[in-house]
Amino acid sequence: MWQEAWQYFLKNTDKILKWTVQHIYIIIVANVCAVIIGVTVGIFISGKGRERIAEMVIYFASIMMTIPSLALYGILMGILASLSLPSIGFLPVVIALTLYGLLPIIRNTYTAIREVDPDMIEAGRGMGMGETQILLKIKLPLAVPVIMAGMRQAIVMNIGIAAIGSYIGAGGLGQPIFRGIANYRTDLIAVGAVCVSLLAIIVDVVMGRLEWLTTPKGVRIRLRRKS
Amino acid sequence: MIRLENVYKTYPDGTEAVKDLNLEISKGEFCVFLGPSGCGKTTSMKMINRLISLTSGKIYVDDKDIMSFNPNELRRNIGYAIQNIGLFPHLTVWENIATVPMLKKWSKQKQLDRAEELLELVGMDPSVFMYRYPSELSGGQQQRVGVARSLGADPDILLMDEPFGAIDPITRSKLQDEFLKIQAKIKKTIAFVTHDIEEAIKMGDKIALMKAGRLVQYDDPATLLTYPKDEFVRNFVGADRVLKGLRLYKAKDVMKEPPVTVKIDEDPARVKKRMEESNTKWSMVTDEKDRFIGWIASDDIKGSKSIKEIYKPPTVTAGPDTPLNEALSMMINSTIGTLAILDEDGKMLGVLSFDIIRDMLGQEESEQQKETKASGEKS
Ligand SMILES: Nc1ncnc2c1ncn2[C@@H]1O[C@H](COP(=O)(O)OP(=O)(O)O)[C@@H](O)[C@H]1O
Ligand SMILES: [Mg+2]
Numbered sequence: 001m002w003q004e005a006w007q008y009f010l011k012n013t014d015k016i017l018k019w020t021v022q023h024i025y026i027i028i029v030a031n032v033c034a035v036i037i038g039v040t041v042g043i044f045i046s047g048k049g050r051e052r053i054a055e056m057v058i059y060f061a062s063i064m065m066t067i068p069s070l071a072l073y074g075i076l077m078g079i080l081a082s083l084s085l086p087s088i089g090f091l092p093v094v095i096a097l098t099l100y101g102l103l104p105i106i107r108n109t110y111t112a113i114r115e116v117d118p119d120m121i122e123a124g125r126g127m128g129m130g131e132t133q134i135l136l137k138i139k140l141p142l143a144v145p146v147i148m149a150g151m152r153q154a155i156v157m158n159i160g161i162a163a164i165g166s167y168i169g170a171g172g173l174g175q176p177i178f179r180g181i182a183n184y185r186t187d188l189i190a191v192g193a194v195c196v197s198l199l200a201i202i203v204d205v206v207m208g209r210l211e212w213l214t215t216p217k218g219v220r221i222r223l224r225r226k227s
Numbered sequence: 228m229i230r231l232e233n234v235y236k237t238y239p240d241g242t243e244a245v246k247d248l249n250l251e252i253s254k255g256e257f258c259v260f261l262g263p264s265g266c267g268k269t270t271s272m273k274m275i276n277r278l279i280s281l282t283s284g285k286i287y288v289d290d291k292d293i294m295s296f297n298p299n300e301l302r303r304n305i306g307y308a309i310q311n312i313g314l315f316p317h318l319t320v321w322e323n324i325a326t327v328p329m330l331k332k333w334s335k336q337k338q339l340d341r342a343e344e345l346l347e348l349v350g351m352d353p354s355v356f357m358y359r360y361p362s363e364l365s366g367g368q369q370q371r372v373g374v375a376r377s378l379g380a381d382p383d384i385l386l387m388d389e390p391f392g393a394i395d396p397i398t399r400s401k402l403q404d405e406f407l408k409i410q411a412k413i414k415k416t417i418a419f420v421t422h423d424i425e426e427a428i429k430m431g432d433k434i435a436l437m438k439a440g441r442l443v444q445y446d447d448p449a450t451l452l453t454y455p456k457d458e459f460v461r462n463f464v465g466a467d468r469v470l471k472g473l474r475l476y477k478a479k480d481v482m483k484e485p486p487v488t489v490k491i492d493e494d495p496a497r498v499k500k501r502m503e504e505s506n507t508k509w510s511m512v513t514d515e516k517d518r519f520i521g522w523i524a525s526d527d528i529k530g531s532k533s534i535k536e537i538y539k540p541p542t543v544t545a546g547p548d549t550p551l552n553e554a555l556s557m558m559i560n561s562t563i564g565t566l567a568i569l570d571e572d573g574k575m576l577g578v579l580s581f582d583i584i585r586d587m588l589g590q591e592e593s594e595q596q597k598e599t600k601a602s603g604e605k606s
Contacts, residue, residue, distance in 0.1 A: 123313030126278055126386075127327050127379070128303035141317045216317030218360030 004187035023172035026162050030094045031155050034101030042109025061103035069164045072096045093165035101154035108150030112143035145215040152207035159200040228254045234284035236270050244270040246440040255414040259431035267440040268420040272386050276305045303327050306377035310389035312369050314361040320372055321357045327379035345375040367398040388420045428471055449475050478554050478568045479547035481587050482577030485511050491534055499528040509563050512538045518573040544569050547576055554579050
């Protein structure tokens with residue numbers, strides 16, 4: 001089987017490359033959306049007196065995660081069709097992945113901002129910073145690494161879920177897997193599975209590096225001291 | 228100048244943290260809010276820059292009602308330092324110090340210059356520390372940067388909430404001394420919170436002693452120690468208030484001329500005679516240039532031994548600005564119970580002894596008794 005998979009890989013490099021690009025494209029679009037929405041929502045619910053809303057938002061986001069992806073695709077297809085939008089292919093998959101990506105990003109943004117040392121906020125306010133300045137100059141810079149960790153979690157998870165998107169015609173590295181299943185071709189399944197895993201591993205490493213790079217220098221030193 | 232008039236603060240949960248507080252801090256004065264934990268010191272201080280809103284009453288800064296300012300503008304013109312320092316870990320030392328200048332939109336060059344100037348003021352070398360991060364500093368250095376940051380845009384008023392609280396006693400004492408020197412130069416109007424009576428006596432021009440939200444006594448440290456208004460104040464300043472009062476005096480205030488001084492090349496027999504005449508056991512020995520070099524005991528002068536051979540070098544000496552409490556503990560630790568006060572060149576200025584300090588305390592006590600007697604007669 002591995003022999004055949006390797007043969008297939010060598011013969012169809014261009015196709016596999018195309019699927020990989022499709023896959024990455026879907027992931028990027030979905031996660032950009034998830035980050036924009038997730039960070040905004042995370043910041044919003046971290047505001048004073050919004051604890052109840054925060055609880056509810058995070059609860060709903062966690063429920064979203066428990067919906068099996070095929071079912072979510074199905075639900076989205078129904079909704080999109082009734083809105084006379086394209087109900088198969090790229091759009092429903094991107095929407096689904098965005099929804100899945102929200103929880104880790106919202107949760108991490110919320111927690112990171114809430115956990116900024118109150119002394120620091122007090123010092124900022126006492127020196128005449130407005131709420132926006134406190135957010136932009138104190139809270140966010142300190143929260144960025146944690147938000148990045150949430151993004152990393154979301155993206156790596158979505159790389160796997162995106163493969164299922166091929167089932168509803170979004171292309172990507174799910175293609176060889178579904179074709180393999182339909183035609184009893186384990187070599188195709190193996191190629192698809194290995195490519196998806198490799199992609200996930202590479203993205204994980206890259207995001208880990210990014211997490212480190214976005215950690216403010218002064219905080220990095222502190223982390224290093226602690227370890 | 229800061230003036231509080233009939234200030235009350237009741238928190239939403241019903242806690243009456245401050246009750247009918249009236250107090251004025253003159254320009255350039257160092258006022259310490261003192262009292263047990265929970266008595267409302269922090270609340271009183273934070274109402275001045277509107278971090279906490281007043282329930283009723285008025286606060287004036289330079290005769291202007293604080294409510295007439297935009298709160299952020301007000302805070303940018305009042306320096307602020309807190310107990311846990313709260314330096315921003317993601318910003319360098321200079322960026323931390325330049326926080327308020329940055330908020331006031333100074334040019335970058337001006338911010339850098341100011342940060343450099345302030346680092347020098349707090350005794351840190353700018354070429355070493357400007358670009359460091361708070362996590363690379365010791366606790367004492369962080370406190371210094373915290374103080375520098377509160378002076379960022381050169382405010383006239385400083386609010387400090389136990390700024391030297393979270394630090395070991397030795398470093399704290401050093402920071403206190405340094406800050407007093409800085410204050411002598413910059414003459415800010417300061418509201419300073421502490422629960423430490425020693426710190427209050429050492430730092431304050433005035434002490435506002437609070438109890439359960441009320442101001443009990445507002446006086447300078449000497450008056451507070453000498454004339455405690457009631458039982459609470461007396462207990463709070465402590466049974467050793469007389470000893471504490473010593474810190475308010477300096478060696479040069481009470482030192483005396485030594486009864487006998489001896490030149491190193493004097494004839495021992497004559498020295499012995501002089502010492503016996505004036506009934507002193509120990510005399511100070513000076514060299515050719517009048518510099519103090521040690522002590523000589525009359526009992527040690529025997530036979531033909533020269534002064535040079537028998538004098539004893541001092542274990543400790545003090546300067547004219549040494550506070551009396553420190554001088555006293557030096558005396559206790561020295562073998563002879565007498566302390567030489569020297570200037571920077573080692574020239575002798577005078578001596579301190581247990582007797583001199585006891586006489587001084589005796590005078591204080593009798594004055595106080597007269598006072599209480601007088602007020603007793605009036606009522
Ligand atoms: N935000 C708050 N809500 C309710 N009560 C408070 C709040 N802050 C302080 N207090 C209470 O007000 C009183 C005075 O507090 P504080 O001014 O912090 O005292 P101090 O600084 O002298 O220790 C205390 O009893 C404290 O528990
Ligand atoms: Mg306090």
